[in-house]
Amino acid sequence: MLSYQIDTFGKPLAQVIRETPQPQGSEVLLRVGSCGVCHSDVHLQDGYFDMGGGNRLDMARAMQPPRTLGHEIAGTVVAVGPEARGVAVGDRRVVYPWIGCGRCTLCTTGDEQLCNAPQALGVHRDGGFADHVMVPHPRVLLDYDPLPEDQAATLACSGLTAYGALKKIDAPGAGDAVMIIGAGGVGLSGIRLAREMFQRPPIVVELDRSKWDVAREAGAGELIDPSADGALKALVKATGGGVAAAVDFVGAPASFDFGFGALRKGGKLVCVGLFGGATSIVPAMVTMKAVSVVGSYVGSLAEMQELLAIARAGRLPAMPLTAQPLAQASQALDDLRAGRIRGRTILHP
Structure with missing residues (x-):
């Protein structure tokens, strides 16, 4: 052996x-x-x-x-x-x-x-x-x-982790947007599954533009470079106040902060990635926006x-x-x- x-x-x-x-x-x-x-x-x-x-x-x-x-x-x-x-x-x-x-x-x-x-x-x-x-x-x-x-x-x-995370999202309404952060192996599984599970193609946030083509092939809708000037503000405006749910398949401080900041009132951030690092959450913002943050493990x-x-x-x-x-x-x-x-x-x- x-x-x-x-x-x-x-x-x-x-x-x-x-x-x-x-x-x-x-x-x-x-x-x-x-x-x-x-x-x-x-x-x-x-x-x-x-x-x-x-x-x-x-x-x-x-x-x-x-x-x-x-x-x-x-x-x-x-x-x-x-x-x-x-x-x-x-x-x-x-x-x-x-x-x-x-x-x-x-x-x-x-x-x-x-x-x-x-x-x-x-x-x-x-x-x-x-x-x-x-x-x-x-x-x-x-x-x-x-x-x-x-x-x-x-x-x-890869598939199971993405599926388990997406199942933690309440079924979004016809006008609600779902955002996926990261188009690596697990993120691509999430994109593929989101097209199957939800009514709209997901918004995909990916820093590495060389991954955008494979993200589109997997079923991504709009693609966003989070490092672009005003990217978060433009996303919140374009979605009428933010996304209903964000799934962070990266798990880095910057990806978590972008996902949290993109939530509309009552939205949900599902944390999946294990890239590493630490970030802070302002408790008052959780309360005033009535958002939830949940973890998902495989x-x-x-x-x-x-x-x-x-x-x-x-x-x-x-x-x-x-x-x-x-x-x-x-x-x-x-x-x-x-x-x-x-x-x-x-x-x-």
């Missing part, structure tokens, strides 16, 4: 060859066909998330190296444990990776992605930057036919099933993808860190 692992935080991934594991109990062994590279993988390789003001969220407590990254996984079942039911050798499946303990209130009410004792693949358990991955139970293996395997893999995080298993139904019905444009061999996993992370990726990079063992 070949894998590329974090051996030491802040260092390139290490190539590891070890005996291929055999599934026990309810476990299922997948031969990985496709694994997406996510921006959170960059933070995990670095070993921290930037909290702003020189503060860091140290990942050493949550993730103990060595660890194989990769949580956007699709592949083929090659072995099943004696207690695994509902899956057979040869089945092609995409993995729901955000696995919880299965016992706490969050898990039993369907929000296992928020579990305080998580078992997420690619974070707390070895993930898909490998030619095989062990999945603890067949319930998290979902049929993706007739989707291409590469596209199906992106739904496990999505539930039920939401992934809903998303797959939309995608399998052919109702989503394809995500722009770049394929690379698994051996280039470290380079793919460096490219993502440097902002050189358009859409999603998929690793192939």
Whole structure:
């Protein structure tokens, strides 16, 4: 079994060859066909998330190296444990990776992605930057036919994160505008889904104009450069007082402030991105504008099933993808860190 692992935080991934594991109990062994590279993988390789003001969220407590990254996984079942039911050798499946303990209130009410004792693949358990991955139970293996395997893999995080965030928006009225901030991998998923879920194409805010073409292809309406003089003021005026909802897929101080400032009275800002940094909120403005700010972290298993139904019905444009061999996993992370990726990079063992 070949894998590329974090051996030491802040260092390139290490190539590891070890005996291929055999599934026990309810476990299922997948031969990985496709694994997406996510921006959170960059933070995990670095070993921290930037909290702003020189503060860091140290990942050493949550993730103990060595660890194989990769949580956007699709592949083929090659072995099943004696207690695994509902899956057979040869089945092609995409993995729901955000696995919880299965016992706490969050898990039993369907929000296992928020579990305080998580078992997420690619974070707390070895993930898909490998030619095989062990999945603890067949319930998290979902049929993706007739989707291409590469596209199906992106739904496990990029697609699911966007879908979970957009579901937190109250259905906008015919005259209401929805704004998406960021046209990276997750932002593009949000744009594609917003066209499916809402009546109007979303306004898209993207600093990097080289991403505007792919944003338009995904279904963006108006595109805005937030660094342009008077951009926020012009947006508020053009929308008759601001947008009904903004989804920040970047998670930087500037993107959060732009999203908050663009809200109309009674609007909602959904925070998704993990870029890093810190900002301030004036409590009086929250009160006087009666706005709400909510967080959204990936999505539930039920939401992934809903998303797959939309995608399998052919109702989503394809995500722009770049394929690379698994051996280039470290380079793919460096490219993502440097902002050189358009859409999603998929690793192939």
